[in-house]
Every structure is written in structure tokens, then in C-alpha cells.
Amino acid sequence: VSLDRGSIVVAFDRQEQAREQIHKLMRTIAAEDGITVHALSSGRSAVGTRSSDVGGQFFKSLKKPKVLLVAGRDLDWYNAGEIWHLLDQRMNMPVTIRDRDRLAGVPLNRYTHLVFVGGDYKKYAPEYAGRIRQWVNEGGTIIGIRQGADWVRTNVLDWVDPLAVDASGLPLSLSESGHEPIVEEVLVPERFSYSEKEARDPLDMIGGAIFSGDLDNTHPLGFGYPHRNIALHKNTTAVLSRPQNPYASVITYATPPLLSGYTSEKNLQQLEGTAALIAERKGAGSVILFADDPVFRATWYGTEKLFMNALFFSTAFNPLPEN
Secondary structure (H helix, E strand, O other): OOOOOOOOOOOOOOOOOOHHHHHHHHHHHHHHHOOOOOOOOOOOOOOOOOOOOOOOOOOOOOOOOOEEEEEOOOEOHHHHHHHHHHHHHHOOOOEEEEEHHHHHHOOHHHOOEEEEOOEOOOOOOOOHHHHHHHHHHOOOEEEEEOHHHHHHHHHOOOOOOOOOEOOOOOEOOHHHHOOOOOOOOOOOOOOOOHHHHHHHHHHHOOOOEEEEEEEOOOOHHHOOOOOOEEEEEEOOOOOEOOOOOOOOEEEEEEEEEEEEOOOOHHHHHHHOOOEEEEEEEEOOEEEEEEOOOOOHHHOOHHHHHHHHHHHHOOOOOOOOOOO
16 A cells, blocks of 8 residues: 555544444545545555555654634634634534634633634734744644734744835845845836826736646645645735745745736736745744635635645644754
């Protein structure tokens, strides 16, 4: 039996259910989901092969996800509802929803994953960040989506996106951000007549278009995808610059990135080569950032697996070695 990347091994020991119940569950999974289930009499590889033993160094233990979904004032209830629907209604997975203003009183150690959806985080108290950083360092996973990703990368990863600007409107320098900037030169601002404003404003928006991404399907967050090409739905101009960690950009926008729909040439240039999905280890935990909504309106099935992988495989990848 050859096990591909992303294969899951269910051992009989240290299980809450009896063997008969596990066998029944495996038969149900095979019948309902079309997944091939192999029975192994031993975890040892055949003599004379170069394969790893089952449960060896290339296998990671998985934890049952206990998800805390942050919602509330100024946040995107549609985004929160999409995630709740995916987990509660379709995956039969319990999910706890808490108002962001009451997060300070929540015992985070009860949860394995904290999800920050899109929305307005300008008024969100940054003093919570220290507590969240400690929880991540101790093994928790925080997932940021759209504007939630921007808050997480600034307050939890402690880096400022080089594509952001400072108070004067100029791009932040590499020394301030600690990450490789995509834009290397400052362009002279354009000037238009005010009478053109109403016609020009929509040109720089992305109301909803489909973009091409390059997915690293050897990364645990890309497990289950047979090809590197992936179609991404995007309805925001937000971008994520690529981090210095060369393995952290799980998805980058292709060149050229547009598959279907309209976006301006300016947006196309800003998107090319930037990250759509970032996964970084921080201490014993992980930080996962989505530039776009992976569960958009419960219709964009192609990227839902990315979100589920972010729950089950969030600590299955290794950090960079320390210098």
C-alpha cells in the first residue's frame, strides 16, 4: 500500500471508541465519501523498501479541532455565518461563537483554533493581542480572513505589510516590516479632474472576480488537491505580501492572475505574485492568513478544503530551523 501526502492513519490504541465502532465508522466513510480505506496488520514497512514505518518521523499526530469563531460589532456577519454553516450544518462539527468585545473573558486554553473573520478592526482593542500571542506560542492556531488577516499579521505576527503605507502615504520600508516588499519604487501620484470621480471610483474596486493561484499542494494546507492550479474568488483589493519564510506562501496569485471577471490593470499589477494564503509557525502554534474568503457564500467549494485543512493540519508543518 502506498500512502500519499495527506493520508490519515487511524490507530486502535488510545481511542475512546471500541475497535468494532471504529471498523463501522471506516466502512461508513468508505461508502459515503468514496474514500479508499486500507486495513494494516502492522505499521512496519516491508523489508528491503525505503518506505517509512507507519507512525514514524513523517507522520504527525492530529488533534480534534475545538473552534472559537469571533464575531460581533463591525465584523462581517456573512463571513461568520458561512463558517458556522460549513462546520455546524455540513461537517457536524461544534463551533463556539463569541462577541469580539467579550473575548477578554474567554478561557482560550479550551480551544485549539481562533478564527478572525473579515470586517472593521480599527476599534478592536490591541491589548488582547498579547494574550492571543501567548496562546498561539503555547500551541493554539489563529486563522485570519481578509481584514481579520490584516489584524492578525500586525498584532500577532508583529510584522507590517510592506504594501501598506505610513502616515505620510509612502510605502513602509523593509527595515520596518522585516519582509520583502513587492513594490520597490515610489510612484508619483496621479491627478484627475473631480468630475471624473464618480466614473473612476468603481474601476479600482473588485466587486467579484475569479483569479488564478499557484497552490503548493505538497504543503499540509494543500493536501487533497491534485493540481497546483486553483481558482480563487476575490471581492476585495486586499493583498498579502510574501513573507521571508520561503515555505510560508501556500498560495500565490499567478501571472497574469485574472481568470474571469473584471479588475483594473492597477489591481492586476498589485496582485501578481502576492500571497493568497500564508501559513507560519509561531512557537508551538500556527498563524494562518487568508487574503480572500475561502468559504464564500457556501458556494465556492474549491477553496473550502483549504479552510478545513487549516483546522486539521494547522500544526502538521514544521517551522524554519533556528539560526
